[in-house]
Amino acid sequence: MKTLSAFFLALLIGLPTSAQNFRQLRDVKVNETSLDLSKTNCTVIPRNAMHSRYRLRSLVLPLQLDSVGSQAFFACKGIGGRLRFPATTRVIEASAFNGCSKLRELSFEGTTRLAPFAFANCSGLRTVRLSALVPPACADNAFDGIDLRRVELIVPERARKDYRRAPGWRHFFAKKETANVCCPEEILVPQPLTLEVFPEETFEEAAESSGKRKRIRHRPLTWAEVIGVEAPQELNNEKLQAERILAERTAYMKVRRKTGPTIQLQLDASLPNDEAYTLDISKKGVVLKGKTAAGVFRGLMTLEQLCIGNGTGVRSEKIPALHIADQPRTPIRELMVDPVRHFIPFADLKAFVVEMARYKYNALHLHLVDDQGWRIEIKKYPQLTQKASDRVGMDDMPERISGFYTQAQMRELVRFAAQYHVMIIPEIELPGHEVAAVHCFPQLSCAKKTVPIRLTCGVSNELLCPAEPFVYEFLDNVLTELADVFPAPYVHLGGDEAGQPPLGAWSDCPACQELKRKEGYMENWQLQQYLFDRVIDRLKALKKTPMYWYEQEFKTIQPGCVVYAWRHGLTKTAIDAAVRNKAQIMLCPGEHCYLDYPQQRGDMPEVNWGMPVTTLQQTYRLDPAWGQDSTFVRENLLGVSGTLWSECINSTERIYYQAFPRAAALAEAGWSYPSRRNYTDFLRRLRPLTDDQQRRGIAVNLSEGLTKE
Numbered sequence: 001m002k003t004l005s006a007f008f009l010a011l012l013i014g015l016p017t018s019a020q021n022f023r024q025l026r027d028v029k030v031n032e033t034s035l036d037l038s039k040t041n042c043t044v045i046p047r048n049a050m051h052s053r054y055r056l057r058s059l060v061l062p063l064q065l066d067s068v069g070s071q072a073f074f075a076c077k078g079i080g081g082r083l084r085f086p087a088t089t090r091v092i093e094a095s096a097f098n099g100c101s102k103l104r105e106l107s108f109e110g111t112t113r114l115a116p117f118a119f120a121n122c123s124g125l126r127t128v129r130l131s132a133l134v135p136p137a138c139a140d141n142a143f144d145g146i147d148l149r150r151v152e153l154i155v156p157e158r159a160r161k162d163y164r165r166a167p168g169w170r171h172f173f174a175k176k177e178t179a180n181v182c183c184p185e186e187i188l189v190p191q192p193l194t195l196e197v198f199p200e201e202t203f204e205e206a207a208e209s210s211g212k213r214k215r216i217r218h219r220p221l222t223w224a225e226v227i228g229v230e231a232p233q234e235l236n237n238e239k240l241q242a243e244r245i246l247a248e249r250t251a252y253m254k255v256r257r258k259t260g261p262t263i264q265l266q267l268d269a270s271l272p273n274d275e276a277y278t279l280d281i282s283k284k285g286v287v288l289k290g291k292t293a294a295g296v297f298r299g300l301m302t303l304e305q306l307c308i309g310n311g312t313g314v315r316s317e318k319i320p321a322l323h324i325a326d327q328p329r330t331p332i333r334e335l336m337v338d339p340v341r342h343f344i345p346f347a348d349l350k351a352f353v354v355e356m357a358r359y360k361y362n363a364l365h366l367h368l369v370d371d372q373g374w375r376i377e378i379k380k381y382p383q384l385t386q387k388a389s390d391r392v393g394m395d396d397m398p399e400r401i402s403g404f405y406t407q408a409q410m411r412e413l414v415r416f417a418a419q420y421h422v423m424i425i426p427e428i429e430l431p432g433h434e435v436a437a438v439h440c441f442p443q444l445s446c447a448k449k450t451v452p453i454r455l456t457c458g459v460s461n462e463l464l465c466p467a468e469p470f471v472y473e474f475l476d477n478v479l480t481e482l483a484d485v486f487p488a489p490y491v492h493l494g495g496d497e498a499g500q501p502p503l504g505a506w507s508d509c510p511a512c513q514e515l516k517r518k519e520g521y522m523e524n525w526q527l528q529q530y531l532f533d534r535v536i537d538r539l540k541a542l543k544k545t546p547m548y549w550y551e552q553e554f555k556t557i558q559p560g561c562v563v564y565a566w567r568h569g570l571t572k573t574a575i576d577a578a579v580r581n582k583a584q585i586m587l588c589p590g591e592h593c594y595l596d597y598p599q600q601r602g603d604m605p606e607v608n609w610g611m612p613v614t615t616l617q618q619t620y621r622l623d624p625a626w627g628q629d630s631t632f633v634r635e636n637l638l639g640v641s642g643t644l645w646s647e648c649i650n651s652t653e654r655i656y657y658q659a660f661p662r663a664a665a666l667a668e669a670g671w672s673y674p675s676r677r678n679y680t681d682f683l684r685r686l687r688p689l690t691d692d693q694q695r696r697g698i699a700v701n702l703s704e705g706l707t708k709e
């Protein structure tokens with residue numbers, strides 16, 4: 001077992017403990033498996049200190065420990081054995097050890113307060129010892145997700161009675177659940193277009209035909225009475241989803257009864273939009289109608305959130321009668337992930353789709369190619385993944401980062417995501433961010449020299465050469481295979497950051513200069529246009545709509561293309577270009593939508609090359625219409641995108657940490673109409689959802705008022 005070197009321990013001895021020191025331990029000393037803090041004078045272990053360090057096997061806490069910050073050891077799945085919390089330990093914050101599934105024993109020598117989900121999902125736990133005579137404050141869900149019948153709680157004999165009654169600790173004796181109460185106004189994200197809740201009191205209403213008054217009472221739906229789901233054949237997938245929700249989230253029991261409330265899933269062509277749906281709940285059951293299966297599915301995600309109720313984790317018993325009519329404001333709500341800089345295991349991609357779908361996202365954009373690697377199998381060019389999908393190091397992180405997706409896996413992802421009505425949009429980059437391809441095929445670049453795979457972030461000057469015939473042959477073959485694997489109508493072509501200065505490399509290339517002369521071009525952007533025109537023609541022949549990151553170097557946008565407004569401060573410029581060229585636009589301005597940026601000062605990722613802080617509120621504030629008129633919304637606005645570039649994100653848990661809850665805020669920006677949006681209200685609705693996420697062991701950033709007990 002490798003133990004932390006003297007140098008890194010010295011960082012902690014005699015120095016005030018800082019997040020920076022722990023950043024070194026977590027991200028730079030990635031191959032260490034043991035962390036012994038007993039010889040340091042560290043007292044505060046900051047939040048996220050060792051977040052998702054799977055390789056850590058043993059941990060010894062400081063002798064003068066004061067506190068452990070939220071998610072400090074989140075998903076440190078390898079830490080085994082016993083943890084001793086000295087009498088000085090005041091508090092273990094939310095989700096600090098959530099998911100440490102190999103921990104066997106905890107021992108508290110003082111009155112340490114345990115925050116929500118502090119030890120949730122520590123499923124290997126067998127013993128918890130406390131010496132305090134008065135039970136320390138413990139959140140009722142501190143040990144959520146653990147079968148506590150398998151855990152022995154050892155407390156002083158004379159205090160046993162008090163522990164039996166104390167919040168949090170009482171569950172070790174017999175699990176007493178808090179009721180799951182559903183207040184529909186306090187749970188849904190994104191907020192639906194209309195929501196009418198019918199309280200249970202009795203009232204009178206004029207009967208339609210006779211004019212006489214009749215007594216009406218809106219009773220809630222009782223899940224235990226529900227007999228099942230009914231749906232036409234076309235909604236078979238949605239029927240399975242509805243049955244899953246019933247089984248996982250409600251008190252429904254599968255018993256054979258002939259009569260009782262049902263869940264009816266139906267198609268209704270009169271609805272205004274493919275994703276539009278209506279949801280009616282009454283004592284008689286649920287009627288969910290969508291214009292398409294996608295609409296029905298979005299409605300099911302609403303139903304599932306309603307079942308989360310107040311977020312206690314108990315299955316929903318009842319749902320009040322209600323009516324919802326809902327539809328999205330923008331057609332595409334996507335998240336983009338980057339498996340190039342840090343690879344994302346295939347199974348984790350699938351799991352991410354499930355989380356996105358909860359917030360009604362309908363696209364996952366995969367950034368498959370960049371300077372640091374090539375991550376998609378291309379059958380015509382096996383060299384790409386043989387030579388460019390395995391590297392050691394990303395900036396100062398010396399870890400081995402390898403892997404690629406086979407076409408068979410991508411087809412499986414497409415099928416899987418389709419069950420959640422999420423399409424997969426592939427991206428390959430041109431003409432920049434292509435070092436991995438050039439590494440395999442030097443002929444693609446102007447210099448025709450072999451270059452190493454890039455190990456650092458930043459912008460490379462190694463560009464595809466628009467004067468090189470093989471470039472077109474290569475892209476043609478790659479795009480043809482991609483078009484076959486990914487049925488989505490879109491293919492993203494990159495287009496961003498093509499050298500520094502932009503497109504400058506082409507000025508040094510005789511072939512490029514010759515092409516310019518031949519075509520009568522004066523400037524390099526015309527070469528870019530030439531390259532894109534040829535590739536776009538090919539994509540159109542493949543029946544795909546091209547997308548690309550908008551840069552000012554694009555002087556025109558080809559008809560039928562979609563551009564992404566991403567650069568901080570240049571959104572209006574990109575919008576003007578889209579309007580001028582009658583193009584569609586996705587909004588992902590860095591100020592709101594770059595979810596790889598830290599959510600608060602000092603937060604992960606602590607390394608910073610000038611990334612601004614993007615708070616939850618800042619993400620929420622995105623106006624997808626950017627203040628433009630309804631013509632822009634109708635003619636040009638395609639949707640919103642949240643990016644999760646992975647230069648600094650080195651685990652799947654950290655993708656979730658960066659994404660959520662800001663992705664929930666962005667989903668509401670993309671889905672909900674402005675009249676329905678309010679930040680304070682959003683925060684209130686979000687809380688049960690982030691509780692649910694922690695309960696399921698999924699990382700979430702809690703820095704903005706989401707940790708209160």
Ligand code: ACM
Nearest residue numbers: 496497549566645
């Ligand atoms: C980008 O962030 N380079 C699109």
Ligand code: ZN
Nearest residue numbers: 446465509512
């Ligand atoms: Zn060239």
